[in-house]
Amino acid sequence: MTAITLGDLTIHKIVEMESGLPMAMALPGVTTADLARLRGWYRDESLTANPAASAFTLSVHSYLLRIGGKTVLIDSCNGNGKDRSIPFAHRLDTSWLDRLRALGVEPEDVDMVMCTHLHADHVGWNTRREGDRWVPTFSNARYILGRRDHAFFSEQEHEAFHREAYLDSVLPVVEAGQADIVDEDSLVHGEIGNGLWLRPAFGHSPGCCMVEARQGGPSALFSGDVLHHPVQLVRPDLPFFADWDGALAAQVRTALLNEIADSDTVLLPAHFRGRSAGHVERDGDAFRFRFLPE
Template identity: 40%
Template sequence: MPCVDAQAGNRWNIGSIGIARIEERQAPSAFAPETFMTGFDMKVFTAHLHLMPGFYSPEQHRLVSSMHSWLIRANGKRILVDTCCGNHKERPWMPGFHQLNTRYLENLRAQGVEPEDIDVVLCTHLHLDHIGWNTRLENGRWVPTFPNARYLFSEREDARWNPRRNPATDPNRAMSYDDSVLPVVQAGQAQLLSDGDQPLGSGFRIEPSPGHTPGHILVKLEDEGEKAVFSGDILHHPIQVYQPDWNSFACEAPEVARRTRREVLAYCADEKALLFPAHFAAPHVAAIERTAEGFGVRYVPGAAA
């Protein structure tokens, strides 16, 4: 399945606040649905395929997913939510993420933004596909990609993945922390958030959303009566709207992840908040609706740049 054009249909507005999707890539993933989802049932999945066009490749029997950041222009600042996989990162245990060479920064510049223009970077959690562009390779060293940005990480998340704080950290996770988070800390650009910290200003609210990881956070946005949720990995695929009990294999606390997912879906449905997930393929953004069976999806395509 071909990637969508990097700038076509990638802009939305919440009130007066502009949001742009910065693509790293979109393609069939490395995962068959039954290996990615716990509790997966192919009959149930197949029955919902007509409601999820473009999110599954039957030829390859793979879920179709996207790697992207959300660029938010608000309060005179440029805020980047999650930073994908990054280029030139050593990820031999995950071939699909290993030594990438994507046009991510070119796609950011196509939105009229240079790396130096980013004021804030917020990572919903510290998995390698959400921290990669925190840093870039310069003269053999990892340096912050966004030299003027304040990087926001959950304190609880840092305690989980920082190998200096948690010696039991998986060596692969420690590697991604050391090349994509530690250089930011060493540069003095990191801020660790405790529950209740609200550094983004008017219209924003950061909330804990554990389950996928212990310190996962989400961002709620409201302006002129319109609302949005930047949900990170609370949901990876639209089937989880219809089947919220289906976790990804990477959810560390399954029951907590299910509860968080249902809470976010209920909020979006009841408050008419648009859902901006980290991995939904085109058209990327969803309005959630209550149905007799639970929840449903109405996709919300973006405008062209």
């Protein structure tokens, strides 16, 4: 997939895998009329006129940024060889690391790893196995972790999937002294409007955030799991089945879409398939997504 260049900011997408869920499970409440509206501008072979027969298809990927002399990774997917209680992520063996290297980047070249939140499919490549232990994959990187999510997922009582990920993909980074645990509105590099900074987006997880980057061109907004699928532009009000607080997540999603609609901000969700990046446009009482060309 070709790079995206916005002024002096360069962005690459690194795909780990694609998967899908039944639409009726992932986003209960989607109607035939919603899907008809979506199919007017979004092509996906898994979409039919019937929500019960349609899939909610996802890409799991990272973004690699070059900005201000820094090499930055946003979200690190599931990782390889991790023991997971959910089969789709259990002991994966993907070519994600090879795809990173194909961009001319070795793990030791990465300066920062930024996690929009600490769910298992966003932290997995934070670590790799070395003998009988998990160690930071990116030996020279600072790992930027949101304070609220870290406090939440470091507790003992959680569903197994995310607890497993914290123990093998987050805690080793903290114990290695490579983690910067920061507020979710922190400036990370440069200055606001000309650098890299976090924006709170609580709801999908207790402390999930977005990453905004800008350097000499339009803003790039990495929205993490504020949006998972283009159907959420048609129905931003519907909670996603895996949201920690569905009502709050819907408020955040709707506010974001209203903020950037018909602007030059390039939105880069964590799970859109294909090109993934694009512009939000108003579409009557809803929104649509115009993907950037290849």
